[in-house]
Amino acid sequence: MTERKRILTGIRPTGALHLGHYAGALENWVRLQYEYEAYFLIADYQVSDYADDISRVRDSVWEVALDWLGVGLDPERSSFFIESLIPEHAELTTLLGWFLPVSMLERNPTLKAEMVAMENPEDGSQERKPVPVAFYTYPVMQVANILMPRAHLVPVGEDQLPHIELTRETARRFNHRFKEVFPEPEALVGRVPRLVGTDGNAKMSKSRGNTIDLKDDAETVARKIKKMYAGPPRELDEPGKVEENPIFLYLDAFDPDVEEVSELKRKYETAGLGNKVLKDRLTEVLNTKLDPFRERRAKYEANMPLVREALEAGTKRMRTIAQETMEMVRDALDMRYLERY
Numbered sequence: 012m013t014e015r016k017r018i019l020t021g022i023r024p025t026g027a028l029h030l031g032h033y034a035g036a037l038e039n040w041v042r043l044q045y046e047y048e049a050y051f052l053i054a055d056y057q058v059s060d061y062a063d064d065i066s067r068v069r070d071s072v073w074e075v076a077l078d079w080l081g082v083g084l085d086p087e088r089s090s091f092f093i094e095s096l097i098p099e100h101a102e103l104t105t106l107l108g109w110f111l112p113v114s115m116l117e118r119n120p121t122l123k124a125e126m127v128a129m130e131n132p133e134d135g136s137q138e139r140k141p142v143p144v145a146f147y148t149y150p151v152m153q154v155a156n157i158l159m160p161r162a163h164l165v166p167v168g169e170d171q172l173p174h175i176e177l178t179r180e181t182a183r184r185f186n187h188r189f190k191e192v193f194p195e196p197e198a199l200v201g202r203v204p205r206l207v208g209t210d211g212n213a214k215m216s217k218s219r220g221n222t223i224d225l226k227d228d229a230e231t232v233a234r235k236i237k238k239m240y241a242g243p244p245r246e247l248d249e250p251g252k253v254e255e256n257p258i259f260l261y262l263d264a265f266d267p268d269v270e271e272v273s274e275l276k277r278k279y280e281t282a283g284l285g286n287k288v289l290k291d292r293l294t295e296v297l298n299t300k301l302d303p304f305r306e307r308r309a310k311y312e313a314n315m316p317l318v319r320e321a322l323e324a325g326t327k328r329m330r331t332i333a334q335e336t337m338e339m340v341r342d343a344l345d346m347r348y349l350e351r352y
């Protein structure tokens with residue numbers, strides 16, 4: 012049997028997953044699990060911004076696992092694992108931190124934007140928080156996550172690209188200075204790098220409350236779409252601009268009938284087309300897409316010990332690899348101090 016290349020990717024357990032996660036990443040994961048040896052991480056060490064709400068993190072570990080199972084990640088084929096149950100991640104983070112200049116974190120655009128948002132929340136719904144040390148260094152831990160299984164490919168959302176670049180740089184430095192231990196992993200972004208929120212905001216995100224969640228039932232999806240922002244106000248027979256109406260972005264992202272969507276766009280721009288027609292169509296398209304996910308999720312939800320077994324088995328497989336990698340790292344760094352005498 013030829014060795015398959017490895018995938019490492021993950022998500023922080025801070026809430027239910029939504030359509031943005033799906034179109035930006037999960038869809039790729041499901042497809043790639045057949046070609047790669049895949050490791051899916053629940054990054055519970057990286058929740059310093061939720062440290063005062065660990066019960067939410069604890070619940071979200073299960074929510075994330077259920078969402079994964081729902082969309083069709085297969086725990087027989089891939090490994091689901093919980094970061095803090097493999098403390099080697101903390102150890103590798105410490106060691107890799109030796110080789111990463113602070114200036115590289117200071118330049119990381121994703122980290123920069125997140126820290127600014129934390130210190131200056133733009134709406135009243137969120138509290139202004141100081142940035143914890145662990146938040147500042149989470150990209151280093153993400154580097155450790157990816158290098159731990161010596162992964163080749165990291166399928167992620169667009170916002171994660173700076174972290175993958177940091178990972179490649181760290182792998183290059185380590186391999187060059189010590190021993191060839193780590194492959195330089197490639198990033199892969201999903202079909203829809205950034206899905207707009209239902210409020211028309213640039214990004215779907217749970218903190219903004221503008222998400223359609225993978226586990227939302229059909230009525231919830233219908234209700235959210237009914238309230239969805241659909242461009243500037245128009246009369247029914249007044250032509251509109253497709254690019255001003257995010258419903259079309261969703262249809263482009265999820266409607267399999269591409270020709271019908273271009274026909275709708277044509278009508279919208281010439282004769283005018285009521286938003287209800289578009290919203291009804293989108294509701295149907297999304298519910299058709301989500302139905303099988305919801306069904307599979309419900310089956311697992313009725314049998315949670317099966318979910319626990321998936322997490323346990325995956326964590327065990329990853330732990331073995333982590334210990335192997337740490338041996339290689341300590342060997343490369345010449346850290347076997349006690350073996351001297």
Ligand code: TRP
Pocket residue numbers: 019020021022023052054057152153156157165167171
């Ligand atoms: N930072 C990622 C996010 O917020 C989650 C994550 C942690 C991750 N470690 C990772 C993603 C390693 C890919 C690879 O979504």
